[in-house]
Amino acid sequence: MMNRLSFILSVFYVVCLSHMVSAQTRSTELIQVVVTPDKPDWTYQLGEKASFSVTVLQHQVPLNNVEVRYTIGLEKMKASQSGTVVVKSPYTAVGKAATLQEPGFLRCDVRVTVDGKEYRGIATAGFAPESIQPTQQLPADxxxxxxxxxxxxxxxxxxxxxxxxxxxxxxxxxxxxxxxxxxxxxxxxxxxxxxxxxxxxxxxxxxxxxxxxxxxxxxxxxxxxxxxxxxxxxxxxxxxxxxxxxxxxxxxxxxxxxxxxxxxxxxxxxxxxxxxxxxxxxxxxxxxxxxxxxxxxxxxxxxxxxxxxxxxxxxxxxxxxxxxxxxxxxxxxxxxxxxxxxxxxxxxxxxxxxxxxxxxxxxxxxxxxxxxxxxxxxxxxxxxxxxxxxxxxxxxxxxxxxxxxxxxxxxxxxxxxxxxxxxxxxxxxxxxxx
The missing domain is CATH 3.40.50.1820 (Alpha/Beta hydrolase fold, catalytic domain)
Structure with a gap:
């Protein structure tokens, strides 16, 4: 489960529209699905809305006019939003802005199929993570x-x-x-x-x-x-x-x-x-x-x-x-x-x-x-x-x-x-x- 080998995250500089996009996978796959939250530290206060955008890269260049599938919801839980969107430019908005009223993590999962192969990218917004409390009980003994x-x-x-x-x-x-x-x-x-x-x-x-x-x-x-x-x-x-x-x-x-x-x-x-x-x-x-x-x-x-x-x-x-x-x-x-x-x-x-x-x-x-x-x-x-x-x-x-x-x-x-x-x-x- 723990990989001791070190991997380098590729960083893609998108000259088009003068945006820099960081790939969220250490893979070197042909297609990169980069999901971006709207705050640099990915961390939000309770009740604050988080929104996500997606950029699809091929050969380190934005791939436009492609349809992606997305879900948004608590990590590991049933999605509260899902749908498709056509990516027409870098940082295409995905879904509706969402928030949490209790501390936790909201994940946006985006997938695209190119030439019969599925590629995936995610971004996870943290809401007051240092206030999360356990559900587990402490036995008296x-x-x-x-x-x-x-x-x-x-x-x-x-x-x-x-x-x-x-x-x-x-x-x-x-x-x-x-x-x-x-x-x-x-x-x-x-x-x-x-x-x-x-x-x-x-x-x-x-x-x-x-x-x-x-x-x-x-x-x-x-x-x-x-x-x-x-x-x-x-x-x-x-x-x-x-x-x-x-x-x-x-x-x-x-x-x-x-x-x-x-x-x-x-x-x-x-x-x-x-x-x-x-x-x-x-x-x-x-x-x-x-x-x-x-x-x-x-x-x-x-x-x-x-x-x-x-x-x-x-x-x-x-x-x-x-x-x-x-x-x-x-x-x-x-x-x-x-x-x-x-x-x-x-x-x-x-x-x-x-x-x-x-x-x-x-x-x-x-x-x-x-x-x-x-x-x-x-x-x-x-x-x-x-x-x-x-x-x-x-x-x-x-x-x-x-x-x-x-x-x-x-x-x-x-x-x-x-x-x-x-x-x-x-x-x-x-x-x-x-």
Whole structure:
């Protein structure tokens, strides 16, 4: 779900009519559908009207006299407007100006078919996003449950095993695959550890993973700057195999793991995952080259959720960085608005997941309930166009955080980041840790 590769957003300068249009996709497809809100920051007050326009580009030149189809409505909800319009010039108006009376996000989705292929562009207007509140409930025994779970997991011996990956080492950094026992006897957690070769005491970064299952290569660049890095997987399999194995797991044994045992808070799949993140912190604290205190956790999407959760579960974490976190306000769909990935209670999943016990269990794993207890400084970055982790959901969590926080919003981004966003994350981490 989190793509670690950096992509460059093409910027199109439309000489015709002297307008500049920014493409809202990182794709290099022939046709670009650029949807533009009428405020530069895409952000509106409640009751303020937002309007949208569309420009269709081919060969970086406006394509005129083409018919487009549009919908406008709350993200992930049934559209309140739909229709067609012929684009006769850049910035052709789409639909009627619209507003929201409650905090949330209004999305304009525009599609065009050219030579039999459909192309899409979106823009999402935010209405008082920093006032969005969660729909999820906080169980009275939330922290009793997690404190007991941590205490039980802490009794499991770590039994760390380390293998040097000589081919990945650099002049300044040693790279290892590590695996540690966690959660219960026999359960293993694998990751890639990178440590500076020079003898000394160093801060550390734990990178927690996006959804899915894949190999990992480690975070060598930060290690070369004098930071121990541990990049973990969560599924109990080594992280150095060929891609085919992970594809087989993704579409086989691990398909839909995020739904597994949702009706039992003690058996839900993410229990082992959350506790595994705490065990990864244990492992970093066991390293003789760790400075013993300066630790950050970082991730995007599912990893963005795990970063917040780990910081809340373990007060040894001193800093966190989270990109478009998943697992936020999962019950949003039960209240007429978007919920977070993996969209447990949307229309597609409602028939088998919208059950009282599953809804209750979701509260113990929802980021919003961990966010309330975050006490460390954090850096956050995301956009308004995210189809995978809806901004309504992650603002519901972000707004619960009372600790010092900084958010870098790049409105046009979806479930991806510009290179500059990753640079800002890494620069912030280095600044905090040095």
């Amino acid at each position: 939330f922290w009793d449950f997690w404190n007991n779970a941590k205490a039980a997991a802490a009794k499991i011996p770590m039994d760390a095993k380390v293998t040097l990956l000589a081919e990945r080492c650099t002049e300044k950094v040693n790279v290892y695959q590590v695996n540690i026992q966690h959660f219960e006897t026999g359960a293993r957690l694998y990751g890639i550890l990178a440590t500076p070769k020079k003898v000394g005491k160093y801060p550390a970064v734990l990178q927690v993973p996006g959804a899915g299952v894949r190999p990992y290569s480690g975070i060598i660049n930060l290690a070369e700057q004098g930071i121990i890095t541990l990049q973990i997987g969560i599924h109990g399999v080594p992280v150095t195999y060929e891609a085919e194995l992970y594809d087989n797991l993704r579409f086989g044994a691990l398909k839909g793991y995020y739904y597994s045992n949702l009706d039992d808070r003690d058996k839900y799949y993410y229990k082992r995952v959350y506790l595994g993140c705490v065990r990864a912190v244990d492992y970093l604290f066991s390293l003789p080259e760790f400075d013993g205190g300066n630790l950050a956790v970082w991730g995007g999407s599912q990893g963005g959720a795990l970063a917040i959760i780990t910081a809340a579960l373990d007060n040894r974490v001193k800093h966190l960085a989270s990109l478009y976190p998943a697992l936020c306000d999962l019950t949003g769909y039960l209240h007429g608005r978007a919920g977070g990935w993996p969209h447990l209670f949307n229309d597609s999943n409602a028939s088998f997941l919208k059950k009282e016990e599953k809804i209750k269990v979701s509260a113990y794993y929802d980021v919003v309930n961990f966010a309330r207890s975050v006490q460390v400084p954090g850096f956050y970055t995301w956009g308004y166009n995210d189809d995978t982790c809806p901004p309504t959901s992650y603002y519901a969590a972000y707004n619960q955080i009372k600790a010092p926080k900084e958010v870098y919003v790049v409105q046009e981004t979806g479930h991806w980041t510009f290179p500059q966003q990753r640079e800002k994350v890494e620069d912030w981490l280095v600044k905090q840790l040095k």
